[in-house]
Amino acid sequence: MLTFARASVAALLVLSLAGSAAFAADPPPLKIGMITTLSTAGGYLGEDMRDGFQLAIDEEHGKLGGVPVQVIVEDDGLKPANGKQIASKFLLQDKIQLFTGIIYSNVALQVVPDVVEAGAFYVSPNSGPSQLAGKGCNKNFFVVSWQNDTPHEATGQYAQYLGIKKMVVVAPNYTTGKDAINGFKRTYHGQIVEEIYTALDQTDYSAELARIRAANADGIYYFLPGGLGISFLKQFTQAGLKKTMKVVLPEFSLENHVIGAVGNDAEDLYGTAHWLEDLPFAANKKFVTEYIGKYHREPTPYASQGYDTAKLIASALRAVNGDLSKADAFRAALRKADFQSTRGAFKFGPNQYPIQDWYSMKVVRDPKTQKLQLRGVGKIMRDTGDVYSGACKMT
C-alpha cells in the first residue's frame, strides 16, 4: 500500500513537472492586476469598467498590443484596507508589474503609493485624486479618466454658460464631495445661495429638498454618484422642483444607468462629460456597437474608460513587446498615448493626467423610439488639463 502511495506521488510529481515544462515552451501571458469595486452599491461602476477593459482584450482574442494577457480581477468592496491587501498579494505573490481598475479615490490613495514604490505601473481608469496630481505625482502613475476636479469645473462652466443666476450645490460630506464643490465654484461665478452637505449613506432627501425650495434658486448642481443621485433625482422631481430649476450635473450623476433607473424624471436634465455615446469618432462607434452587442446594455463613461485604459496599455505593450522589465521604454510609450481614444483627442499633461475636451449634453426624447437619451450639445471646454499639474515635478 505504501509503495503504491509513493508511486502515485512520484507519478504526480513527474506529471506536474511535465506540465510546467509544456507551459514553458509557450511564454505565460502577461498578468495585469485589476483591483476594482464589484460589490456594494457602487459595484456596477466597477463592473462596467471591467467589462469595457475586457472588450478591448476580446477584440484581440486574449491579447493587448499583440501580447497575450491575463487579467486578475479582485473586488475591493470599496474598502481602502482591502485594496491595500490585494495590492500586496498581487505584488509579492503573483509578481504583477502592471495595475489598474480602482474606481474610488479613497481606495486609490491607499493602493497607488504601494504599487509605484514597488516599481510597478498603475494606469487609472477612473480615480484621479488631486493628491497624486501635483506634488504627489509619480512617473509610474497614469490617469486615463480625468483629474477628480475637472468634471465639476466643466459643469460649473456649463451652468455659467446656461446663464443660471442662483445655484444650489449639493454633495456628500466627505473629501471628494468638497473637492467637487470647489471645482464647481472655480468656474461658476453666479451666486451660490445654498450649499448642502449630505451623508454618504443617505436615502431620504426630503429635508434638503424643503431647504432647496425655500432657497428660491433657478438652478441646482449635485455631485451624488450612483444610487445617491438616483434617489435624490426621483425625490427632487416628485417635489415638483424640476419645473422651476435647471438641473446641471457632472457625468457621474447623469449616465445611462441613472437614466434607466429614474425613467422620465431624467427628461431635460443638463450635464457635462468627457465621453458621450454619440461622439462621432470611429473608435467610439466601434466600441459602442461591440459593447452593446456583447453585454446587451448601454455603455457608460466607466465602460469607455475601461476600454480606453486597455487600449492605452495595448499601445505601450506593443512598443516593448510585452517586456515590462524595459520600464523606461514602457513608460515613454505610455506617455505618448499613441491610441485611438473613444473620446477623440487625448494626450497626457506633465503630471500624466489627461488633457482633453469636455462636452455639454442634454437628455432628450428620441422622436422615433420615444426613449430618453443623452445627446451631446457642444464643447464646453477644449484641451483642458488640471490646476495641479504645475506643482508636479516629475523625476
Added chain:
Amino acid sequence: MSLAIEQILNGLQFGVMIFLLAAGLTLVFGIMGVINLAHGSLYMLGAFVAASAAGRGAPFVLAVLAGAGAAALAGVVMELVVIRRLYRREHLDQVLATFALILIANDGVAIAWGKTPVRMDVPGALTGAVTFAGLTYPTYRLLLIAAGLAVAAGLYVLISRTRLGMLIRAGATHRETVAALGVDIAKLNTIVFALGALLAGVAGALLAPILAVQVGMGEQILILTFVAIVVGGLGSIRGAFIGALLVGLVDTLGRAYIPVLLKPVAAPALADSLGGGLSAIAIYVLMAIVLVWKPRGLFPVGSR
C-alpha cells in the same frame, strides 16, 4: 411656518417607513431573541420584486403586494432553514450567521437582477403635489405617511386584540409558560418572522419609486432601524413606533435646521460642512441621551 410643517411631515414620513422595518426586527428579537442583520435584505427583496412587477405592467397596488408577498415568503424560508437553528445560540453566532445571509442575499439579487439600479416609477395618479393651507406637499409622500400609519394601526389591533397577538405578547415575556400551555412555539416563531418580513417587504415596495433600487440598499436603512429599536426599547412594538418616529423627526429636522442655525455663528463654508456633519450624528446623540436616561430604551418589553 409652512416650511416647518413641511419638515415635520417629512420627518413623520421617514419615521413611519423606519417603523415598518423596526416593527419586524423588534418582534423577532423580542420573541425569539434573535438579532437578524439580514432584515434589510428582505426590504431589498420587497423593493426589487415590486419594481420588477411594476416594470412588467402590474398596477401599483399589485406590485406592492407582490413585493410584500415575496419578502414574506423569503422570510418563511429564511426562518425554516437558518434562523430556527439560531434560537439557542449566542448573539455573536446570530450576528455572524445573519451577516452571511446579507452577503448571500446581495449576491443573489445581483445575479437575478444585475448590479445596475432597477427602475420603478411613482404611479401616474400620485406624481403631483397637494396644496393645502399654503403648503405644497408631494402626493406620494402623503400616501407613504397614510400607508405607514394604517399598517401601524393594523399591527396594533393584531397585537392587542387578537388571539395571535396575545400569543405574540405572551411569547415575548413568558416564553416557557406559553410553551408549557401547549402552544406550538415553532409555528408561532415562523409566523412572527414572516410577519416581520412582510412589513419589511411593504416598506421596500413603497419606497422603491423614490429610492435607488439597488444591491446593498438594505444595509443603508438597517442602521437607522437599529437606532430606532434601541431608542424605543428592544422587543416592544410601541417602543419601535415611538423610536422610529423620533429617529425620523430628529434626523429630518436636524438636516433641515442645524445648518441653518449654525449660519449666524460660524463662517459660511464651516457652517455648511459642520452642519452636515452634526445633522448626520443627531440621531446618535438622541440615542445616547435616551440610553443615559433610560438604559433599556423608552418602552422596554415587560414594562407596560
